[in-house]
Amino acid sequence: MAFVVTIGGSPSASSKSASLLALARARLAQSSVETDAITVRDLPAQDLLHARANAPGIAEAVALVQRAQGVVIATPIYKAAYSGILKAFLDLLPQDALAGKVVLPIATGGSLAHMLAIDYALRPVLVALGAAQITGCVYLIDSQFSITDDGTQLDSLGTERLDGALTAFVQQLPIAQL
Numbered sequence: 001m002a003f004v005v006t007i008g009g010s011p012s013a014s015s016k017s018a019s020l021l022a023l024a025r026a027r028l029a030q031s032s033v034e035t036d037a038i039t040v041r042d043l044p045a046q047d048l049l050h051a052r053a054n055a056p057g058i059a060e061a062v063a064l065v066q067r068a069q070g071v072v073i074a075t076p077i078y079k080a081a082y083s084g085i086l087k088a089f090l091d092l093l094p095q096d097a098l099a100g101k102v103v104l105p106i107a108t109g110g111s112l113a114h115m116l117a118i119d120y121a122l123r124p125v126l127v128a129l130g131a132a133q134i135t136g137c138v139y140l141i142d143s144q145f146s147i148t149d150d151g152t153q154l155d156s157l158g159t160e161r162l163d164g165a166l167t168a169f170v171q172q173l174p175i176a177q178l
């Protein structure tokens with residue numbers, strides 16, 4: 001069974017990008033994919049900022065990434081790029097941490113103005129970490145979300161984009177099929 005880790009890069013407690021990751025994990029659970037989640041805002045902040053890769057909590061998160069065949073990374077767009085806390089975590093990964101892995105990047109933004117941020121900002125970092133394959137990204141804007149006590153709803157285009165990207169992602173994983 002393939003193992004996928006999701007990395008949530010928002011500092012927000014009520015995060016749209018995190019809710020997309022939750023939807024992605026639910027979808028992956030319908031297939032032959034085991035998942036686990038890293039939420040960067042929940043990692044020990046001092047260790048993250050002081051780049052203590054061997055500290056408890058941080059080391060466990062790094063080990064999860066190393067064990068995974070696939071990684072889904074979600075970030076809010078802040079100031080035309082991915083979040084600072086996501087970069088703080090990615091900087092703690094070994095240089096080849098994504099070697100041989102399939103990676104699906106997801107971003108949420110306030111508008112379409114920065115929809116290329118995944119390509120010009122995040123993708124080069126994923127390549128530098130050795131990602132074997134970066135499947136088509138998902139970029140959704142806040143107006144495509146409806147978050148209530150009953151959960152997260154996406155508009156039809158958002159649902160289509162997320163489902164399409166997850167299908168392509170899973171097809172690249174070893175022994176898994178949506």
Ligand SMILES: Cc1cc2nc3c(=O)[nH]c(=O)nc-3n(C[C@H](O)[C@H](O)[C@H](O)COP(=O)(O)O)c2cc1C
Binds near residue numbers: 012108
């Ligand atoms: C500090 C800050 C900077 C932001 N900068 C941008 C930006 O440059 N471009 C954009 O489209 N949205 C920007 N936004 C809006 C967020 O990207 C958007 O609300 C996103 O969905 C938040 O995701 P989250 O709830 O997972 O944190 C910014 C929001 C904040 C709080």
